[in-house]
Amino acid sequence: MRVKTEGFFEITNVAVQNQGLQTRLRVLNSFTIKRDRAFAELEDGEALRDRARAIKEETITNLDRYLSQLEANITRLGGTVHWARDASEAREIILDIARKNDVKRVVKGKSMATEEIELNEAFEHAGIEAIETDLGEYIVQLAREKPSHILAPAIHKSKADIAELFTDKLGAENLTEAEELTSVARHQLRAKFCSADMGVTGANFAIAETGTIVLVENEGNIRLSTTLPRIHVALMGIEKVIPSVADLAVFLKVLARSASGQKMSSYVSLITGTRRAGEADGAREFHLVILDNGRTRILEDEELRESLYCLRCGACLNICPVYRKIGGHAYGSVYSGPIGSIITPPLVGIEKASDLPFASSLCGACRDICPVRINIPHILLKLRSDWVEGGAGGRGRADRSAKVAIRLWAFAMRHAAVYETLFRLLAVAQRLVMKEGKIKRLPSAFGGWTQSRDFPPIAKKSFRSMWRDMKDR
């Protein structure tokens, strides 16, 4: 996976000033409101979330067993399972399937994993037409951009942007309403679905017990991609397997609610094997490509492991105060938002994405909203300490002066007399930076604090001395 995180602060500065982006990001509010409503109407939403987490914990702890079971069942039903160690291997496997079958045109369902391995570019280089069919992904592909949100890839684009894009690339004139734009896309893509040789999707879940791939969507493009072309290839990370069909009920209940506040998305496809004899549609050949690409690194680390529970619902993005200000592109990674900040560093190496764990106020909203209760702030802190202390690939980059300052502060906190004296001195010294009783600007290194807020003044009389006076009386 390629990440682009140099110049993070410059990029985020630009994003925050971009009024258009800010307006568009504000609509994410509605996702969260709907999500809350959808969970409230469940009889016991909290128990369901606990159950979802428990299933994921059990699965991830025994991943090898469930993946073996999954492979056995898929193979038994006539499908083929491929194991891809990294992005390059995954691309090769998929291109190979395409080449062997003389594939000229591919229709794609929305899949973060395929973005991660940069599959579209690989198809393009191989001279194979690969068309994104999810409306948001289609828009982003036409614009030659990257998706900026797990659920709504084109959320950074306005209706006007999209209308202009459609006129430019499709020759469709005078479109203003969302319905019209959608209609154009439906018409354009219909022809592609009907003439595609291969459909490529991700997988929301893979059921070990039965060898079933589960795909969740609203538009119908995934159903079309798995029903019409003769070959279906599904790419999924190792962590997407779940033990049994009964477990699926739990996840289906929390996934759509968490993602978009729906009780159930429009279509859920449970695909097991290929079309049977006598059936008029469905793929004749099925391939599941199971992707590692750094996930075993996350699996091996006890503290990072729970980030593999992620259902890719996008709820943490919608509620994150940072994401809602900077948008998905600023993260420079396929995976953005809070979940992106905790999985990108271990997947690509923390030195390539060191800004991400620090881009958080640790408010914890993500942890509160996560359907499987991933403790994101805890993992952010762990990654920060890895980076600063040089463990796990970080390089011990603590700022020299910060280290000294913290040591001095720690000393003062442990010695009451030193602490008191320090504050008595500061109470006097602060007069140098005070104006009308307020500290609006601190000098040099401390200037960052006062860029957007005042620093609280030190009281003239300390609480301790007031307490002493009271006691003496």
Place this chain on the structure above:
Amino acid sequence: MGGFFYAAESAEAVCEYVKKLAVAGDVRSVVAWNAPVIQEIGLALSVENAGAKFIQNRAETGPGEFIQQAITAGIGITAVDFGLADTGTLVVLAGGGRARSASLLPPVHIALIKPQQIISGLDDLFPLLKAEGNFADHMSSAITFITGPSRTADIEMTLVVGVHGPQQLHVILLAA
């Protein structure tokens, strides 16, 4: 969920409803599952009376024949296997004579459901499917949960109904 629901009192009522839809949509052809319930109601005749061809999912004379027919059809008619009351979801199992395309390609999907097929929700569904031999040797190649017509909010979060899948979903509840 954005679908249309009609409780029919008789087979004739069902035929009327379907005929009206066919006429309103100026439909030239209708594709349908080869399912007993569809034969029993006698939909073939009504559809033909409305001036449209009635094509059932039977043995094909050429590969992809039914798909081609579904592409040009104005309406797709299927039965269902189960209905989930708590989410308004239809559960449809693919099989011979029960093509996926029928509920996917035409812009209008009509689903016929019997009262005894309605269960409360997902928790009841999976044990029932298992009991019928699913998730073992007689697993359906594709089990699809359909909740409303196709939709998207990818453009400025504006809800648009009817994207790649059907634009209209009509669920007809048959008399017991």
